Amino acid sequence: MPLSSPPAWSRRTRALAVCAVPVLALLVTAAFAPLPFTIARPGWTVDVLGDHQGKPVITVSGAEARRTSGQLRMVSIIATGPDAEITLPEVASDWFRTDRTVMPHDSVFPPGKSDKETEERNVEEMRKSQDSAVRAALRHLHRSPSGVKVSLSLGDIGGPSAGLMFTLGIIDKLDGDGRGGDLTGGRTIAGTGTIDPDGTVGPVGGVGLKVQAAGRDGAGVFLVPKAQCAEASAGAPSGLRLVPVSDVKGAVEALRGLASGGRVPSC
Template sequence: MLASTLMLIALLCAGVLIPVPYAEMSPGPTVNTLGEHDGEPVLQISGHKTYPADGHLNMTTVRVTSADYRMNLVEAVYGWLAHDSKIVPHDTLYPDGKTEEQSTQENAEEFSQSQESAKVAALKELGVPVKSWVIVSTVVKGSPAEGRLHAGDVIKAVDGTAVKQPSDVAKLVTKHKPGQKAVFTVVPAKEQAAAEKANTAATRTQDVTITTATSHDTGARRAVVGISAGTDHTFPFTIDIKLADVGGPSAGLMFALGIYDKLTPGSLTGGKFVAGTGTIDDNGTVGPIGGVEMKTVGARDRGARYFLTPADNCAAAAKDTPGGLTLVKVKTIGDALDALKDIRSGDTAALPKCTTKG
């Protein structure tokens, strides 16, 4: 018996001391996009008529262990057994040795982009025109573009061919062989900012010639200049989203619905408690997210009765649906608006519900 006791103590000590390559996900806080957070409205709109909105359109989050946290075996086993957490390989959350700082920066950028896309998607659904253009989103340090192009520069053309969307930039650059020159026609970021402030169109452009280099990522070798292209917009009135300490792109759908609700008379929810998740692009297409099982738990714990779920996440979410929560499948903002119409009317029989098959 003494030997068994000592062996048990040794195993417990080993379990506490031995690190394992795993990380933990658990339900994070949920925030009503129609309400307040830390004493101020989440959605602040000026320059356009707004309407009162009731009920809940909650965005949901996931808590994760930090990049430098090393979980021990006991914690991993406890997490595997717990219903409200999920243990995943560390590299799933932090691939390629990504640091906490890098992950935080990336999540902040994705969160900012999701806010912009949410605004665009909501206004397009309302028929409100939004001006858009392609910009230099980031410049890779040490790349051929460093010092030549700058974040915020508007890309009008590459080699004389007009650029209409971000993907056009890569297509035009990769027509070259590494070492060949690509000519970017741009409006400098400072001039674009000044034009926007004066509510005029920037007209002066300049040509920037960059010698392409060879790519070094996991894809096929190709010509690159070391930038990523994105989209910037000018909105006809001001929409501010006030929510700190949140990252990633997964709140896009719920922000878009909150904006739509604030700009239209009546209530989208009919006073019901609806939560959800999903990325959204400028055209209103809803994309999948990570940690959906944790988000449904967090939403139901907060009081949600309906959960707007990206179609590609339905099968995973439906495998362990929290009691009393209805998972509603959506592919676009239009799907979400149709579902909310049924929810507020009480006619929920026809709702497109998630199943384990999708």
Template sequence: MLSSLSRLTRPQAIALCALPVVALLAVAGFAPLPFAVAQPGGTADVLGKYEGKPVLKITGAPTRDTKGELRMTTIVATGPQMDVRLGDVIDGWFRTDRAVMPKEAVYPVGDNEKEVEEHNLGDMKESQDDATKAALAYLKANGVDGTDKVKVDADLGKIGGPSAGLFLSLGIIDKLDGDGSGGDLTGGRTIAGTGTIKADGKVGPVGGVAMKTQGAWRDGAKVFLVPKAECGDAQAELPKGMKLIPITTLSGTVDALRALEKGEKVPSC
């Protein structure tokens, strides 16, 4: 082989040696890779309707008519059984409205689409329960009467996962008590964001915040509530003119929204 190469010109030798690499890349271009490609998904106003149905149904206490919007955000990703090729990965890396993530980070329960959907809906149900507990505990701690009789049903269709928890809590608080002084928690604005919630009111991180800020901006939000630990990720592709407010607890989030409404200083990333 070496004697054969020695009789070739330099360009011919380089071309010959490159053939296996070209062949390998060609095969890689058609081989499925263990990645998922995500992009901004839809948003839903928890104070309004989703797919024609009220997101929040509250019984046991009078509710307020609200102004403004509280928009929970989502991402959409290639399905667990969908093949992602090298070209898709390269395209995703170079686009600001796409993100390439390991498939196991998006679908930790495997490739069965039905199991994935059931898992995500289970997470959503648990998140709804924690969101209700956190909101009612907050209201009770702040002197709002009658919370013991309140029941909440949340309906976001087939949207799964726990990342709407914070906004479900905020929606319950706004519908029952507003900003606590007769006004709206939103101040009439379109507020978007994301974050898990625990029954004790602690806000946790989620995934895909850079994609979610873009979806929020597309749907009219100029303020985005983000778990503090994910400020850096949210700033990566932040739309120009969007305000980020870092949050860690439900009570701190309400305080920040009140300050925003009054034109006072609010936390920033």
């Protein structure tokens, strides 16, 4: 008696099973293959009116520096390193977290640059930011850089985003609020923004994460570049007041208003 052939559906099932094996293996491989992303999270905050790594952040010579109260905190973000292997499960788990941001790798680490070159670029950006902060602060106070010398030190933190807070810190050290009081009004103020020598405040990256770092470290007010109000608002913790600023003059006026109980714009 001849053997009967297996049903057609059975042959198709076996064929699909055989085909599924390499597909499944491909999916598993893809899931754990490195992807071109970097994951960032809230980083350090540093009071520019105080010390960092055992050294004053702001040192003044050629003029008397005021004793200040309150804090002016610059903020940072921390990103995974240039050689970190970010996989699909990590991207998927962090994509919807408010305290994480998934960013294209090349937006943080320029292609074709070594780790050393990237670090040198960040240090150079910080140096330029510090120079601009000194010039903007002295210009605001109508003081000559030939008579007043200011040096800034922030250890191993790089990039240009501390420019605004450096500028305000210098102003507070030299002049306070201009009326005999502290520019901070005794508060803990945080903020971010690049600075041009003419006092213009520019946008920065990672604002949504920086407001979280500021709230975590006790700030009640956050100065944010005006164009980034919406971005900052989306990530701001409850109780943190966001104050938009476009230039140094506006930032100083806002801090004076907060100290005196006056009207101050909010995001």
